Amino acid sequence: MPSFILPDGNALACDQADGLAIATAISPGLARQALAIEVDGVLQDLTGVVPDGAQVRIVTARDDDPQALSLLRHSAAHLMAAAVCELFPGTRLAYGPATADGFFYDMALPRVLTPEDFPAITARMQDLVARDLPFVREDCSPAAGLERVAGDQYKTDNAQRAVAAGAQSLSFYRLGEAFEDLCAGPHVPSTRFLAHCQVMSVAGAYWHGDQDSDQLTRLYGTAFASKKGLAAYLRQLEEAKERDHRRIGREMDLFHIEEDNPGQIYWHPRGWTLYRTIENHLRQAITAEGYVEVRTPALQPQGLWERSGHWDKYRENMFITYEQDRGVDRSAAGEHGPAQAQPEPGAAPAGPNRCFSIKPMNCPGHIAIFKQGLKSYRDLPLRMAEFGPCVRYEPSGALHGIMRVRGFVQDDGHIYCTEEQIGDEVGEFCRLLKQIYADFGFPPETVKVKFSTRPEKRVGSDADWDRAEAALEAAVRQAGLEVSINPGEGAFYGPKLEFVLTDCLGRDWQCGTIQVDYQLCSAERLNATYVAADGSKRHPILLHRAICGSFERFIGILIEHYAGKLPLWLAPEQIRVLAISDAHIDYGRQVVGRLLAAGLRATLDTDADKLGAKIRRARNDRVTYFAVVGAQEAETGTVSLQRQNGDKLGQLDCAALISRLQDEVSARTAPSQEA
Numbered sequence: 001m002p003s004f005i006l007p008d009g010n011a012l013a014c015d016q017a018d019g020l021a022i023a024t025a026i027s028p029g030l031a032r033q034a035l036a037i038e039v040d041g042v043l044q045d046l047t048g049v050v051p052d053g054a055q056v057r058i059v060t061a062r063d064d065d066p067q068a069l070s071l072l073r074h075s076a077a078h079l080m081a082a083a084v085c086e087l088f089p090g091t092r093l094a095y096g097p098a099t100a101d102g103f104f105y106d107m108a109l110p111r112v113l114t115p116e117d118f119p120a121i122t123a124r125m126q127d128l129v130a131r132d133l134p135f136v137r138e139d140c141s142p143a144a145g146l147e148r149v150a151g152d153q154y155k156t157d158n159a160q161r162a163v164a165a166g167a168q169s170l171s172f173y174r175l176g177e178a179f180e181d182l183c184a185g186p187h188v189p190s191t192r193f194l195a196h197c198q199v200m201s202v203a204g205a206y207w208h209g210d211q212d213s214d215q216l217t218r219l220y221g222t223a224f225a226s227k228k229g230l231a232a233y234l235r236q237l238e239e240a241k242e243r244d245h246r247r248i249g250r251e252m253d254l255f256h257i258e259e260d261n262p263g264q265i266y267w268h269p270r271g272w273t274l275y276r277t278i279e280n281h282l283r284q285a286i287t288a289e290g291y292v293e294v295r296t297p298a299l300q301p302q303g304l305w306e307r308s309g310h311w312d313k314y315r316e317n318m319f320i321t322y323e324q325d326r327g328v329d330r331s332a333a334g335e336h337g338p339a340q341a342q343p344e345p346g347a348a349p350a351g352p353n354r355c356f357s358i359k360p361m362n363c364p365g366h367i368a369i370f371k372q373g374l375k376s377y378r379d380l381p382l383r384m385a386e387f388g389p390c391v392r393y394e395p396s397g398a399l400h401g402i403m404r405v406r407g408f409v410q411d412d413g414h415i416y417c418t419e420e421q422i423g424d425e426v427g428e429f430c431r432l433l434k435q436i437y438a439d440f441g442f443p444p445e446t447v448k449v450k451f452s453t454r455p456e457k458r459v460g461s462d463a464d465w466d467r468a469e470a471a472l473e474a475a476v477r478q479a480g481l482e483v484s485i486n487p488g489e490g491a492f493y494g495p496k497l498e499f500v501l502t503d504c505l506g507r508d509w510q511c512g513t514i515q516v517d518y519q520l521c522s523a524e525r526l527n528a529t530y531v532a533a534d535g536s537k538r539h540p541i542l543l544h545r546a547i548c549g550s551f552e553r554f555i556g557i558l559i560e561h562y563a564g565k566l567p568l569w570l571a572p573e574q575i576r577v578l579a580i581s582d583a584h585i586d587y588g589r590q591v592v593g594r595l596l597a598a599g600l601r602a603t604l605d606t607d608a609d610k611l612g613a614k615i616r617r618a619r620n621d622r623v624t625y626f627a628v629v630g631a632q633e634a635e636t637g638t639v640s641l642q643r644q645n646g647d648k649l650g651q652l653d654c655a656a657l658i659s660r661l662q663d664e665v666s667a668r669t670a671p672s673q674e675a
Contacts, residue, residue: 035193043186106216173185244560263406318358377531416540449499565644574665588604
C-alpha cells in the first residue's frame with residue numbers, strides 16, 4: 001500500500017494514489033473542501049496520480065493561502081471564458097492566467113465589450129457555478145493535441161510553444177458539454193468552488209504583447225475563497241480610487257502630463273518642492289555613508305551599450321538618435337519609434353551619423369568614470385551615486401500617471417568592491433535602506449525581501465552566475481535577512497535582492513534593489529580594473545543599488561499611502577496662515593516671514609474669501625497645519641493653530657509655533673492614516 005508524507009511529518013497509508021483518495025483518508029470533510037493537492041511542492045489536480053513516498057498537502061479554499069487563490073483565479077478565468085463563449089458565439093480564446101490580484105482572459109470577440117456587458121457575464125458565470133460543473137482533464141500526445149486545435153490560430157500557437165518548450169503531452173480541460181480549453185492546469189474540481197468571483201474591467205491587448213500582431217480584448221476579473229475576502233478586496237479598490245495619486249496630484253497642484261508627450265512629467269512648484277525634499281534627504285544620507293556623487297551624459301554611443309550587453313539584452317526599451325540627420329532619410333528605419341525599428345548592432349551609419357541612445361540606466365557611465373585614473377585596492381569599496389535622469393520606452397498603454405513613465409530619475413548608486421567586501425557592503429546598504437524607509441513611514445515589518453535568481457536572458461557563464469548567487473546568498477545570511485526566492489527574475493548581468501514595501505492598504509510595491517554583478521567590469525565587457533595588493537590588475541565586483549528606485553514612482557506611492565496628507569517634513573506646504581480679514585494680512589505676513597526664516601514652508605492666504613472657505617481650501621490642498629490670525633492674535637503676537645484633520649491646538653506665540661513645527665520635522669513622525 002503506498003504511503004505519503006503529510007505536512008506534520010507523519011506518514012499516511014492509502015489504498016489509492018490520487019489526491020482525492022488521500023484527502024478522504026485524512027478526513028471525508030477535508031475531501032469535500034479540497035481544491036487540489038500539492039505534491040513535493042508542485043500543485044496538481046486532485047485526480048492526478050501521486051507517487052509513493054511524496055510529500056503532500058491538501059489545498060483548501062482559503063483567502064490567506066496564495067496557492068489556493070492562484071488556483072481559484074485560474075479556474076475562474078476559464079469560468080469567465082465559458083460564460084463569454086455562451087453569450088457571444090464566435091469568440092476565439094487566446095489565454096487566461098491568474099495574476100497577483102485576480103485573472104484575465106485575452107479573447108477575439110465578434111463585437112466590442114463594454115462595462116455594460118459585465119452584469120450579463122457575471123450572471124452567466126453564477127449560473128455555471130450553480131450547475132456545479134466538473135473540470136475534466138484529458139491528456140494526449142503532442143501530435144494529437146495539435147490536431148485537436150487545428151484551425152484555431154491562438155490555441156495552435158500556444159500548443160506549438162508548449163511542444164517547443166519540451167512538453168511531452170498536451171492537456172485539455174472540459175467544462176460542461178460545450179466548453180473545452182487547452183491548458184496545463186491544474187484546476188479546482190468543479191465550478192461550485194468559484195462562487196466568489198467578479199468581472200472587473202476590460203482593456204485592449206496584443207497577442208503575446210506583440211504590437212505587430214492581433215489586437216485582442218482583455219477581460220479582467222477577480223476571485224476569492226470567501227464572500228468576505230471578495231468584499232474586503234472591493235472595499236480596498238474603492239479606497240485606492242480615493243487615494244489615486246493622479247487625482248490627488250491634480251487637487252494638490254503637484255504635476256501634470258501632456259497628452260502629446262506621454263510618460264513625461266511636468267512638475268509644478270509644490271510637486272517639485274516634494275521632489276527636492278526627498279532628493280535632499282537621500283543626498284544627506286548617502287553622503288554620510290561615504291558616497292561620491294557624479295553626473296553622466298544623457299546621450300551615450302551605441303558602442304558602449306554593445307560592450308555592456310544592454311544593446312543586445314535591453315535594446316527594445318531604448319530611445320535611439322543619431323549624431324547628424326541632415327540629408328539622411330531614416331523614415332523607413334523609424335529610429336524615433338520603438339525598438340523593433342532600431343538598427344541591429346554594428347548597423348549604425350558611419351562618420352557623422354553615428355548612433356546614440358538616450359540612457360535608460362546609469363551603470364555604463366559610472367564605469368566610464370571609475371576607469372579614469374588608476375585605482376588601487378585601497379580605494380575600494382568606492383561608492384558612487386547619481387540622481388540620474390533616464391528614459392525608457394514603455395508602450396503608451398502601460399503608462400500610469402507618475403507610477404510608470406518614460407522619463408524618470410533613479411537614486412542610482414554603484415559600489416566597486418572586492419569579492420571579500422560583498423557581504424559587508426550588502427549589509428550596510430540594507431541597514432541604510434531600512435532606516436530611510438522608516439523615515440518615510442515604512443518600518444522594517446512592512447518591508448519584504450525577494451532573492452531574484454538568474455534569468456533566461458543573461459550574459460556571463462554559469463560559473464560566474466554560481467559565484468554571484470553564492471556571494472549574494474552569503475551576504476543575505478550575514479545580514480540576517482529573511483528572503484523569498486523569486487526564480488528567474490534577476491538582472492541580465494547578476495542576481496539581486498528586491499525590497500518590497502507594503503502600504504496602508506496592504507498593497508506591495510517593489511522599490512529598492514541591490515544586484516551583484518561579475519559581468520560589466522570584466523575584460524569581456526567594459527574592462528574596469530584596480531591594482532590589487534600583490535600588484536596585479538583585477539576587475540572589481542560591481543554592486544548596483546537603489547533605495548527609492550524611480551523618484552516619480554516612489555512619490556506616487558507616498559501620495560497614495562498618505563492620501564496626500566504627507567508627514568510634516570515631506571509636506572510641500574507645511575503651514576498656511578489664514579487672515580480673518582484684509583485688516584489682518586500685514587500681521588499674517590509677519591508670521592509667515594518668521595516661519596520662512598526658520599526654514600519652514602509657509603504661505604499666506606490673502607484671498608477675500610470668508611475664513612470657512614479658506615479652511616476648506618487648506619484642507620483640500622492637504623496643508624498639514626493652518627494658523628488663523630485675527631485681531632486678538634495680532635494684539636497678543638499669537639496664532640490659533642489647527643491640524644489638517646480639524647484638531648484645534650489653541651493659541652501659540654510664534655516662537656512656540658516654530659519650535660513645535662521644527663521638532664515635528666526633525667522627528668519625521670508620520671500622520672495617522674485614520675486622520
